[in-house]
Amino acid sequence: MIGIKRLAKHLNMSISTVSRALNDRPDSSEATRKRVREAATKLGYVPNQSGRNLRSGTTGTIGFMMKTGPEIIGQGHTHFFMNVLDGVQEVLLRHKLDLVALLCASTEDADDYLRRVVSRSVVDGLIISNTRRVDPRISFLADRKVPFVGFGRSTTDVGQPWIDIDFETIAAESINRLVAHGHKRIAISLPHDDINLGHVFHENARNALGSHGLTLDPQYIYRSLPSETGGYEIAQKIVVTKIRPTAIALSNESSVIGLYRGLMEHGILPGRDIAVIGLNSPNSRYLSPTLTGFHLSLHDLGVALGEALLASMPQYADAYPLGIVRKVWPVTLVPGESDALNFIKPKSLIA
Amino acid sequence: MIGIKRLAKHLNMSISTVSRALNDRPDSSEATRKRVREAATKLGYVPNQSGRNLRSGTTGTIGFMMKTGPEIIGQGHTHFFMNVLDGVQEVLLRHKLDLVALLCASTEDADDYLRRVVSRSVVDGLIISNTRRVDPRISFLADRKVPFVGFGRSTTDVGQPWIDIDFETIAAESINRLVAHGHKRIAISLPHDDINLGHVFHENARNALGSHGLTLDPQYIYRSLPSETGGYEIAQKIVVTKIRPTAIALSNESSVIGLYRGLMEHGILPGRDIAVIGLNSPNSRYLSPTLTGFHLSLHDLGVALGEALLASMPQYADAYPLGIVRKVWPVTLVPGESDALNFIKPKSLIA
DNA sequence: TCTAGTATTGGAAACGTTTCCGGAAAACCG
DNA sequence: CGGTTTTCCGGAAACGTTTCCAATACTAGA
Numbered sequence: 001m002i003g004i005k006r007l008a009k010h011l012n013m014s015i016s017t018v019s020r021a022l023n024d025r026p027d028s029s030e031a032t033r034k035r036v037r038e039a040a041t042k043l044g045y046v047p048n049q050s051g052r053n054l055r056s057g058t059t060g061t062i063g064f065m066m067k068t069g070p071e072i073i074g075q076g077h078t079h080f081f082m083n084v085l086d087g088v089q090e091v092l093l094r095h096k097l098d099l100v101a102l103l104c105a106s107t108e109d110a111d112d113y114l115r116r117v118v119s120r121s122v123v124d125g126l127i128i129s130n131t132r133r134v135d136p137r138i139s140f141l142a143d144r145k146v147p148f149v150g151f152g153r154s155t156t157d158v159g160q161p162w163i164d165i166d167f168e169t170i171a172a173e174s175i176n177r178l179v180a181h182g183h184k185r186i187a188i189s190l191p192h193d194d195i196n197l198g199h200v201f202h203e204n205a206r207n208a209l210g211s212h213g214l215t216l217d218p219q220y221i222y223r224s225l226p227s228e229t230g231g232y233e234i235a236q237k238i239v240v241t242k243i244r245p246t247a248i249a250l251s252n253e254s255s256v257i258g259l260y261r262g263l264m265e266h267g268i269l270p271g272r273d274i275a276v277i278g279l280n281s282p283n284s285r286y287l288s289p290t291l292t293g294f295h296l297s298l299h300d301l302g303v304a305l306g307e308a309l310l311a312s313m314p315q316y317a318d319a320y321p322l323g324i325v326r327k328v329w330p331v332t333l334v335p336g337e338s339d340a341l342n343f344i345k346p347k348s349l350i351a
Numbered sequence: 352m353i354g355i356k357r358l359a360k361h362l363n364m365s366i367s368t369v370s371r372a373l374n375d376r377p378d379s380s381e382a383t384r385k386r387v388r389e390a391a392t393k394l395g396y397v398p399n400q401s402g403r404n405l406r407s408g409t410t411g412t413i414g415f416m417m418k419t420g421p422e423i424i425g426q427g428h429t430h431f432f433m434n435v436l437d438g439v440q441e442v443l444l445r446h447k448l449d450l451v452a453l454l455c456a457s458t459e460d461a462d463d464y465l466r467r468v469v470s471r472s473v474v475d476g477l478i479i480s481n482t483r484r485v486d487p488r489i490s491f492l493a494d495r496k497v498p499f500v501g502f503g504r505s506t507t508d509v510g511q512p513w514i515d516i517d518f519e520t521i522a523a524e525s526i527n528r529l530v531a532h533g534h535k536r537i538a539i540s541l542p543h544d545d546i547n548l549g550h551v552f553h554e555n556a557r558n559a560l561g562s563h564g565l566t567l568d569p570q571y572i573y574r575s576l577p578s579e580t581g582g583y584e585i586a587q588k589i590v591v592t593k594i595r596p597t598a599i600a601l602s603n604e605s606s607v608i609g610l611y612r613g614l615m616e617h618g619i620l621p622g623r624d625i626a627v628i629g630l631n632s633p634n635s636r637y638l639s640p641t642l643t644g645f646h647l648s649l650h651d652l653g654v655a656l657g658e659a660l661l662a663s664m665p666q667y668a669d670a671y672p673l674g675i676v677r678k679v680w681p682v683t684l685v686p687g688e689s690d691a692l693n694f695i696k697p698k699s700l701i702a
Numbered sequence: 703t704c705t706a707g708t709a710t711t712g713g714a715a716a717c718g719t720t721t722c723c724g725g726a727a728a729a730c731c732g
Numbered sequence: 733c734g735g736t737t738t739t740c741c742g743g744a745a746a747c748g749t750t751t752c753c754a755a756t757a758c759t760a761g762a
Contacts, residue, residue, distance in 0.1 A: 100454060
């Protein structure tokens with residue numbers, strides 16, 4: 001391992017000159033920059049991150065916090081995160097920043113873990129997802145002045161930047177479309193009550209129903225994990241509902257797989273016996289009947305998330321003069337067969 | 352942010368004494384340790400990781416490398432990883448080490464990324480998964496003397512520790528069982544040819560068939576991604592096979608979901624029209640007919656992986672006198688309905 | 703040619719921690 | 733009680749980098 005000292009000696013320069021050249025400081029000549037760069041690659045010099053961190057107080061890494069263990073938020077969600085993170089990483093790379101996933105063990109409290117990570121100062125900035133309705137992480141990070149961006153909103157508001165999927169549109173358009181198709185008994189799926197998006201979805205679905213003179217029957221609100229398994233459980237619940245809903249609007253992308261499976265085991269075919277609107281994903285691509293679902297560009301969302309974070313970091317703010325980014329990420333409806341118009345031929349099973 | 356200096360001044364001690372006390376060095380008295388600890392928590396002192404790193408050359412973090420992006424190895428695999436990582440984290444926490452997932456963007460070459468991570472020395476040790484048949488990462492890490500453990504074997508052998516799932520048993524027992532049930536046209540699923548486990552599975556399946564006087568028909572080898580989608584694609588391929596296999600043994604835990612879906616769309620019912628043996632997972636729990644599959648304790652595997660890594664790190668070797676760990680992780684078969692004994696009533700569809 | 707300004711450089715301090723080393727005090731032993 | 737060992741402590745150097753500051757060399761203007 002060669003350090004800047006030996007590199008400097010080898011070049012017959014002072015270490016300060018070498019450092020300046022390596023970092024493209026304005027007060028270093030192009031000639032020396034070139035010489036230094038060449039020698040550096042020749043000798044295989046790579047700056048020691050710890051030394052750099054110590055001096056500058058930054059680490060050059062951005063963290064994305066997630067929990068490990070069996071009861072993670074939803075298995076299928078991974079595709080989701082992996083695409084978003086890919087976009088984030090793309091932006092960060094441009095600034096030589098690195099993205100790591102901070103893995104909080106299932107045995108450890110998430111808030112404790114965050115505290116530990118922050119005080120060890122292993123990252124310069126953070127992305128937090130699965131934002132809760134009231135989220136202590138937000139106030140904590142604001143308090144510690146750690147730059148962060150929420151992937152999701154929260155009622156805990158410290159003026160932080162966030163980007164959130166447009167669940168308003170998803171909920172409202174789903175309902176409007178289903179009502180237009182003649183449905184009256186419309187169900188929705190919601191995540192755990194803590195999660196903020198559930199409230200957004202709930203409220204907008206209720207309002208949309210209200211605008212058509214309908215109400216949201218509490219028995220048609222199915223709470224479940226946003227996973228295949230969660231969707232399967234919804235199907236089980238639907239089957240035992242006395243007066244079954246004729247349509248359901250889902251609030252996540254994973255559960256539709258399990259929902260289809262569960263419904264079909266009982267001879268209930270989406271698009272014929274029940275209308276389903278959900279979110280598209282690679283896994284929903286092969287569903288039959290094809291899914292009527294909302295599409296969103298996850299990679300681009302990740303890019304936006306990365307840019308929002310950089311905009312909130314003083315060092316990079318001038319490259320991204322965006323101010324505090326608070327953006328609802330657009331979705332577009334892709335019609336399929338699962339909510340077919342020629343519905344309303346209720347088979348016996350719609351008791 | 353308070354440093355060790357201010358802490359020392361506040362205690363009227365030298366910083367060396369404080370440092371020793373905080374690290375429970377033998378040459379510090381219990382009395383001072385107590386005083387220091389108390390003052391540290393009272394003042395909210397947390398050691399600066401960068402300073403520590405710089406001095407000691409270690410970072411206190413272990414990395415698990417994975418790729419982000421759309422074409423990741425398999426979405427369902429995540430549950431898999433999340434449980435393994437949970438076990439790893441559990442072990443590491445005992446030694447105040449932290450686990451992070453190193454996210455390699457889809458646009459970046461994995462080997463380049465590894466090189467970058469290592470030279471920036473952001474981790475003290477690594478776990479690499481999806482080990483390939485010939486894996487340059489292994490020789491690179493050995494060359495750089497970075498402690499690591501393979502989650503999976505490879506023909507690239509530098510004496511590194513590894514832990515791998517017992518695909519020998521999975522392949523052989525699957526075959527033996529299917530043959531015992533009277534099957535002769537037995538198919539297997541394999542991942543990309545690069546991946547090492549594919550070769551293990553292939554070879555052992557072939558040998559098991561051979562021991563029964565059967566051969567592995569090349570047309571019954573279905574290559575696919577280890578994902579739901581991959582399983583769905585296998586079903587499509589099965590359907591268009593001239594003389595269809597009567598049984599299939601899967602080499603991953605995710606594809607069975609898509610396989611079931613794809614088969615059932617064509618009226619082919621696992622356990623009646625085709626026998627299926629796979630790997631169990633939370634998502635396979637709700638399959639109907641229930642899956643005959645292999646179970647393995649992922650969390651414990653993670654623990655073993657963590658211990659194997661620590662055993663290979665000089666600093667921790669004395670706590671884990673295991674030498675170089677090379678272990679095939681055991682699996683147990685959980686019988687279900689998908690390979691039911693009362694099979695062999697070939698419907699018309701088994702052309 | 704001299705001066706003022708600019709471009710580039712080297713020296714040295716600083717970031718926060720650990721650890722080596724010498725020394726002082728205490729404990730032990732005969 | 734003298735000497736030897738043990739226990740504990742403080743001073744200072746070191747890890748590798750960045751950056752402030754002063755100094756030098758060069759350029760341009762008069």
